[in-house]
Amino acid sequence: MAFDWKEIFTVSMVLFAVIDIMGSIPIIVDLRSKVGHIQSEKASIVAMVIMIAFLFVGEEILKLIGIDTSSFAVAGSFVLFFLALEMILGIRLYKDDDPNTASIVPIAFPLIAGAGTMTTILSLKAEFATINIIIAIIVNVIVVYTVLKSSARIEKALGANGLGVIRKVFGVILLAIAVKLFAANVKQLFI
Template sequence: MNELLAVFIFFFAVIDPIGTVPVFIAVTRGHDEKFKRKVILKAVAVSVLVLLFFVVAGELLLNAINIPLSAFQIAGGIVLLLFALSMIFGESKPESEIKSLPNSTETAIFPLAIPSIASPGAMLGAVLMTRNTEYSWVEQLITSSMMIAVLGVVLVLLLLAAQVHKLIGDSGASIISRIMGLILSSVAVTNILNGIAHYFGLQVFT
C-alpha cells in the first residue's frame, strides 16, 4: 500500500495536476463550455497515449541504441532534478507555461497536453518507474495504473477548473507547484544514486 502511494505521489509531482489548472484557464479563456470540454478530453487522451508510449517503448529505444539503463537513470535523474529545481527556484509551472501560449487552436496539444500534463519529467519518470530489469510486468501494470489515476485527477480538476482556481488562485497554484518540486527533487536524487549503484554493482538505495 505504501509503495502504491509512493508511486502515486511521484507521478502527482511530475505531472502536477493542480499546476495545470491555471494553464488550462489561460488557454481556454473566452471560449464556451463545449469547447473547453473538448480541449480537456483531447489533452488528457493525448497525455495518456504519450506516457504509455514511454512506458512500453522507452526502454526498448534505449536498448536499440545501446544506452545502459543505469546511464539513462543517472541522466534522467539529473534532468528530473533540474526540472524540480526550476519548479522550486524559477518560475512555477503555471507562470512559465502561460507565457508560451500559442496563437493556435491546437491548445489541447500545446501547451496543455505537452508539456503541461505529459511533461519531460513525466516522460522520464514513466521510463524509470517501469524498468524491465527491476519490475515485473504486473508491477509495471500497477505503476501504469497509478499514472493513469493521476491523469484521472487531472481530468477531474480541469473539469472543475473554475472552482479550483477560485479556491486556490494563481498564488496557491504556484505554492503547490513548488512543494511538488521539492518532493520531485528528492525522487530525482534517489534515481541518480540508484543509477550509480547499478553501474558499479553497489547496494541500491530505497
Template sequence: MEHWTEYTRFLTALMVILDPFAAIPIFLSLTQGYSQSQRARVVLVTIITVALVLISSAISGESLLKTFGTSLASFRVGGGIVLFIMALAMLRAQADKVKTSPTEEAAAENKATIAVVPLAIPLLAGPGSISTVIIEMHRSSATYHGALVILCILITCILLWIVLRLASPIGRALGPIGRNILNRLFGLILTAIAIEIIANGLRELFPSLA
C-alpha cells in the same frame, strides 16, 4: 505491504511531476472565451493524449533504450537530472522551461491543437513524466508489475481530469499565492524523488559506490 508502498510512491511521484495545479493558469489562458462544453472537450483530449503517451512510453521504453544504445542506469541518471531541474524551477515558483517554452505557448494560438500541444505535450506528458514511467516499468520483474504501472498511470490521468475540469473554481480559490505554495511543496517532494533516482542510477553504473 512493501509492494503496495512502491506503487503508491510511483502514483504520488507521477502526480507531483505532472503538477496539474501549475497547468491551471495556462489552461485557463489558452481556453479563454471557451464555453463549458468546449473546455470539457479540450480536457478530455488532453487527458487521453497524456495517457496514450505515458502508457506507450512505459511499454516501448525498453525497446527505445536498446535502439539508442542507452542503458537503464544511464537513463535513470539522466531522467533524475531532468526531474531535479524541474524541481528547482518549482521551488522557485518559476515557469519550467523543460516542460514548455514561450514559443510553444505562443504557437497554441491555433485553438484546435491546444489540447495536444502544449497542454498534453510537453506541459504534462513531458521528459520528466516519460522518464519516470520508463524507469518504474523496470523496477520489478513480477508478472503483474506492468499492469499495475499502467493502472497507476490511468488513476493519475483520472485525478488530472478532475483537477482540469475544476480549473476555474480551483484557480479562483488558490490564487497566485496558493499556487506558488503548492508548487514549492511539490518541488520539495520532487527533489527527494530525483535524488533517489540519480543515486540508484549511479549505484548501477558504479557498483563500487554501493
C-alpha cells in the same frame, strides 16, 4: 514484482509532481480564455495512451540506441532535479513556445505527457513494477481530467498563493525523489 499499494502511491505522487497539473492551472485558464473550450476528455485519454505506450516501447527505443535503463534513470534524475528546482525557486529553465490552440497539443503533449513525464516513466520502470506504474498513470489521468474540468473553480478556491504553496511542496518531494533515483541507479553505471 506484483501489485503493491505502496509502490502505486509512490509512483502516483512522483507523476503528480512531474505532471504538475496544479501548477499548470494558470496555463490552462489562459488557454481557456484564448480558445474557449478545452477538450478535457480527449486530452486526458491521449496523454494516458502516450504515457502507457512510452512505458512499453521507451525501453526498446533505448536498447535500439544502446542506452541501458540505469543510465536513463540517472539522466532522468537530473531532469527531475531541475524540474524540482523550477517548482521550488519559481524559475523557468525550460522554455516552450506559447500554444495557440487547446487541443491534444499543448495539453496532452507536452503539458501532461511531456519530456519530464516520459523521462520519469522510464526512470520509474527501473525501480517499480510495470503494473503499479500503469495504475499510477491511470490515477494521475483521472486527477488531470478532474482538474481540467474544474480548473476555473480550483483557481478561485486556492488563489495564486495556494497554488504557489502546492507547487513548492511538490517541488521538494520531487527533489527528494530525484536524489533517491540517482543514488539507486548510479552504482549500476560503475559495475
